[in-house]
Amino acid sequence: MSGRVLVGVKRVIDYAVKIRVKPDHSGVVTEGVKHSMNPFCEIAVEEAVKMKEKKLIKEVVVVSCGPQQVQETIRTALAMGADRGIHVEVPAKEYESLGPLQVSKILAALAKKEEAQLVILGKQAIDGDCNQTGQMTAALLDWPQGTFASEVTLEGDKVKVVREIDGGLETIKINTPAVLTADLRLNTPRYATLPNIMKAKKKKIANVKPADLGVDLTSRLEVLRVDEPPQRQAGVKVETVDDLVGKLREAGRI
């Protein structure tokens, strides 16, 4: 086994920011808004770095797709302990329509190129909430997948994954190479410390174009309109139970 883990990270609007819809309803406002690494991607990076610290794997390669700014996100992952980065250059215009299908094609191509033993991703991004990239990547590679992982244990050439599912927890054992997606309780990501941020500046980030990987970025989806959720309406107080039942009937609720 190569001992190499590929971790995908996405640059998203910071979770603490109040999102605003653009006046033309074509999307959300991203100009001048704080961005940071998707929280589930942080967890993915942390898991890979932990594996390396325990000497279970040899190298952590972090990859992100997008315009120039995603390099900041790659640097943060390097500061957390990743060894080198890959920036897949996608110009700003095409980035707007970049979705899970194209990203998974890119990741699949890179996983093959880098001979990755594992691909670890966050389970979903907090902007799109798609929860598709990990699964599509596994399908394109025809690799097993351990999604919604809350516990990962490497056992020789297999991986034991405890998954968070609706009814509770499911434990599976899959062969490597495999794709894993990180859920919230997998670990608590470390803060990047200043000395590590300084060291990360010296680590290498390679630039790659999607065309070099044989990937076509054309999107088959078109966003028609983006709206805010409807404003919450004031409640109505009623005097009696009969009034309440009457109002519920009026509203077609019963």
Added chain:
Amino acid sequence: MLFTVTRTRRVLPHVSRLVRSRTIRTEHTQSREGLQKVISAFTSVCGESGVSTGATVREQHGRDESVHRCRPPDVVVFPRCVEEVSALAKICYRHNLPIIPFGTGTGLEGGVGALKGGVCFSLRKMDQVLDVHQEDFDVTVEPGVTRKALNSYLRDTGLWFPVDPGADASLCGMAATSASGTNAVHYGTMQQNVLNLEVVLADGTVLHTAGKGRRPRKSAAGYNLTNLFVGSEGTLGVITKATLRLYGVPEAMVSAVCSFPSVQAAVDSTVGVLQAGVPIARIEFLDEVMVDACNKFNSLSYPVTPTLFLEFHGTEKSLEEQVRTTEEITCANGGSDFQWARDEETRGRLWKARHDAWYAALALRPGCKAYSTDVCVPLSRLPLIVVETKADLVQSGLTGPIAGHVGDGNFHCIMVLDPDDADEVQRVHLFTERLARRALALEGTCTGEHGVGLGKRALLREEMGPGAMGVMQSLKEALDPKNLMNPGKVL
């Protein structure tokens, strides 16, 4: 005009309440019509959604997390920028309306109560982190930014703001109350960590205490106005921006716990550790009553005896040395059961006892409320005051487990009391007054971190003496001649 009243303020709460209400009745609030006029002026400044007279909103803004009862303002305004704060202040100044700044309402001394009614300035809409200067280790924030929100914002810069009072408080509010936390022994309190403030005075003047936009790490320029406002508890102006000192996130942390046969032994160890030059990050003391409460609350089994919880920050190598030195010192002072942990999970478990102290104390008597005392004395006086205080607790029949930032000589008795038992309330009140006076007699202060607020004004006068109080009163009159800024607090 020098501060003239020198008689000791009456201790009994019902008497001092009467005294206060006499003054309140003559200067209290506006007539209905007067209020309406002012409200439309406010609305033209911050919009319809920026002004509220709703009863619930006013009640929310008339109380904090202290035991003082709710005293709602007449109206709450929500300015969005310093220009609006200034315009609103000008209106209040013209109509002689009290101004009460409000951050997160997490204070512990009744600082936000509108004793004379008036206008509460809720600053929560001003919630931007303005400029992070990574290389200069500073950041400027608006009052709606809380300390946890700031640290989350900074998480990928390798920097953090370490002052950590219990609540997730507004940073500008922390500046106003000169807040401190468990980290103070290593990183200092707000006093050492505010570089500059933007303040709006009662007449609407906007002031930059260290000059506009300036953020040198040190300065010898003019009077230190920044630290005049730090700790002024909203009685001198409304803080609308704070420039704060940041620190590098520690590379690694180690937590430790150690038991001692006596309070003296625990304090002697603390002194020893500090004198040995160990740059200890946190050193927290729990007395045996508190340890017992924590054991019960979390099903732990720490020896029921005075205990120290310690935390070390640094590089891997320096941590080894720090822990080794500290273990030697605690051993030499009769310490036992020294446990330490490096990984986050075990550290969390070790410190859980200290983190849950407040809830563990409350759990001793379900259905009761808790009030925290807050005295601070020189380190060498700590064993004496703790021993005397514990004797007083027993004699008064009160529940008061002790937790303290022993590295600063600051400790809290978490008084657990039944608010409906008038006799117990009275006994707690008298106990806390005795405790404060005990601290003053031992060259300390009646408030290490929580502030003076509503309940400690008489003690402040005893602590400071007429000279200092006279100067404070002069400053107050110079900056707020109409006494509109949070009247009835501090002075």
